[in-house]
Amino acid sequence: xxxxxxxxxxxxxxxxxxxxxxLVSTGRPVRIMAQPQRIDEIEDHNLKRYKEQHQDVVxxxxxxxxxxxxxxxxxxxxxxxxxxxxxxxxxxxxxYDINVDGTRNLMEACRxxxxxxxxxxxxxxxxxxSPDGRPLKEDDFQHETMDYGLSKREGERVALRYHAxxxxxxxxxxxxxxxxxxxxxxxxMFRAVNAGFxxxxxxxxxxxxxxxxxxxxxALTLAETNDRAVGDVFNITDGQSYEIREVIRAIQKHxxxxxxxxxxxxxxxxxxxxxxxxxxKVFGFYPPFSRTAAAWLSRDMNVYxxxxxxxxxxxxxxxxxxxxxxxxxxxYKEYGIx
Numbered sequence: 001x002x003x004x005x006x007x008x009x010x011x012x013x014x015x016x017x018x019x020x021x022x023l024v025s026t027g028r029p030v031r032i033m034a035q036p037q038r039i040d041e042i043e044d045h046n047l048k049r050y051k052e053q054h055q056d057v058v059x060x061x062x063x064x065x066x067x068x069x070x071x072x073x074x075x076x077x078x079x080x081x082x083x084x085x086x087x088x089x090x091x092x093x094x095x096y097d098i099n100v101d102g103t104r105n106l107m108e109a110c111r112x113x114x115x116x117x118x119x120x121x122x123x124x125x126x127x128x129x130s131p132d133g134r135p136l137k138e139d140d141f142q143h144e145t146m147d148y149g150l151s152k153r154e155g156e157r158v159a160l161r162y163h164a165x166x167x168x169x170x171x172x173x174x175x176x177x178x179x180x181x182x183x184x185x186x187x188x189m190f191r192a193v194n195a196g197f198x199x200x201x202x203x204x205x206x207x208x209x210x211x212x213x214x215x216x217x218x219a220l221t222l223a224e225t226n227d228r229a230v231g232d233v234f235n236i237t238d239g240q241s242y243e244i245r246e247v248i249r250a251i252q253k254h255x256x257x258x259x260x261x262x263x264x265x266x267x268x269x270x271x272x273x274x275x276x277x278x279x280x281k282v283f284g285f286y287p288p289f290s291r292t293a294a295a296w297l298s299r300d301m302n303v304y305x306x307x308x309x310x311x312x313x314x315x316x317x318x319x320x321x322x323x324x325x326x327x328x329x330x331x332y333k334e335y336g337i338x
Contacts, residue, residue, distance in 0.1 A: 005074045009033040009062070009106065010081030012043040012050070014182050015121070015175070018213045019079060019220060020046075021100040024055070031056045031253070033071050037083060042182045062102030077224060078118045080106060081154070084148065085123070086185065092147045092325050098156060099151035107162040115169055117224045118159075122174045124209070124304045126153035133207075133300035135241065138174075138233050163231050171229035173219055175236050175302055180213030180324060181331030187338075188288060190329065193251045194338055199264040201298040204245025208302045209237045212324035215317035222313040223312055234309040239317040239325075241303050254329040255338070269294035270275060 006023055010016045023030045032050055035041070036059055050057050051173040060067045062082055072078075083099050098104070110118060126149055127141030136142070144150055156172055165168040179186040186243030192198040219236045223229040252258075273291035295301060309315040319327075332338040 002074065003032050005029045005077045006077040006079070006082065007031045007033060008079045009022060009060075010035070010083065010121075011079075012038075012040050012059075013040060013085065014044045014180070015085075015178060015213060015216060016079075016081045016182065017042065017046040017049075017182055019081070019217050020050075020055075020215075022217050022221070024053075024314045031058060031071065031075065031081060033058055033060050034231065035059070036061050039084070043183050045182070048271065049183065050155050062105055063097050065105040065108065065304060066243065069112065070106055070186070071111050072109055076116050078106075078110060078115060079121070079220060079224075080118065080159070081121045083121070083152070090330040095147045095211050096154070096168070098119050099155040103155040104158050107159060107166075107168060110168055111166055113181035117230070118170045119220055119223045119229075120159040120170055121161075121220070122156040122172050122233070123152050123258070124174045124237075125149035126156055126177045127160075127235075127304065128175065129301040130303050134224075135303040135305040136235075137237055137305045140216075150203070160233070161305075165262055167231045168217055171223040171231070172233040172262055173216075173236055174214050174234065176209035177302065178211055178213055180217065180328055183328070184211070184337075187281055187332055190251055190255070190332055190338060193257065194255050195268075198248055199269065199297075200245055200248065200329070201266045201294070203266055203267055204248065205244060205264075206244050206298050207241040207300045207337070208247070209241055209266065209304055210240045210247055211236060211315070212319045212321075214319050214324075215239075217308060218318065219313065219315050222309075222315055228312050232312070234313060235306045236309055236315070237304055237306045237317075238308070238321065239315075241300075242321060244297060247325075251269045251329070253322070254326045260301070266294065266298050269298070274332035285307060297335070 009084040012034045058071045128138045128144040162168045273294045
């Protein structure tokens with residue numbers, strides 16, 4: 001009997017690429033599901049690597065239910081990462097078509113195969129943001145207005161519904177803001193520090209979550225192997241939150257930048273954010289800075305509690321902020337991003 005296969009949807013993406021590399025390193029057969037349309041540059045990079053390594057890659061559009069069953073042949077474990085995985089310049093329908101309907105199509109197809117685990121990758125954004133600086137636990141849902149968070153919240157509910165109603169062995173993992181080698185979107189932060197300009201408000205004391213990708217991979221694989229994960233949801237962080245100035249200083253250290261931090265009055269930040277939002281509407285791009293960004297850079301809003309993952313899954317993040325930033329800077333330099 002041939003060995004069962006692990007399917008990774010979204011396996012060409014930033015997180016998916018690291019997860020695939022880890023799974024392959026253990027010697028298990030892995031199938032990578034790529035989407036027809038690429039969202040990030042790293043997807044082409046990873047797809048090229050997989051082809052050179054003769055990996056099993058299938059192209060599948062989760063919005064087309066008929067394309068999914070062939071990708072599940074011989075599969076007994078699914079990691080579902082394929083999604084619009086961050087706020088982007090896409091319309092509301094696209095968020096829901098992929099993050100909700102695409103998830104439903106996958107879950108329905110999975111009913112026809114015998115799975116030992118289905119790890120659904122959600123996001124802490126389903127919770128919204130903390131109104132008072134208290135880290136949010138798994139059930140601390142706040143008012144959320146962004147289509148990204150709302151669509152991921154509904155996709156998560158779909159996955160859990162298939163567990164409750166159909167017995168699919170679903171475990172849900174919620175990552176926060178991620179970084180690491182291959183994370184093109186986070187390079188904006190590193191390039192700003194490299195250029196000598198990353199504005200800090202209120203002394204830079206606002207706390208945030210920033211999780212190194214290999215720490216998340218550990219959490220994902222624990223959700224696969226720990227039976228206590230089935231039917232449950234886990235916030236994942238680096239095990240601690242960071243002051244924004246702490247993150248910026250770590251980046252400065254590994255970029256060998258000696259300049260002082262840039263302080264900016266908060267009212268000016270809101271004016272800049274509003275101006276950027278207006279420009280984005282006129283010229284049709286997703287604003288790299290906004291009033292929302294000014295808010296979370298100045299207050300403890302993006303803070304989440306991952307004690308449950310530590311207690312139930314045995315999650316113990318191994319890569320520190322300093323080491324994670326060092327590896328990320330090295331990758332950006334190797335590929336000419338910095």
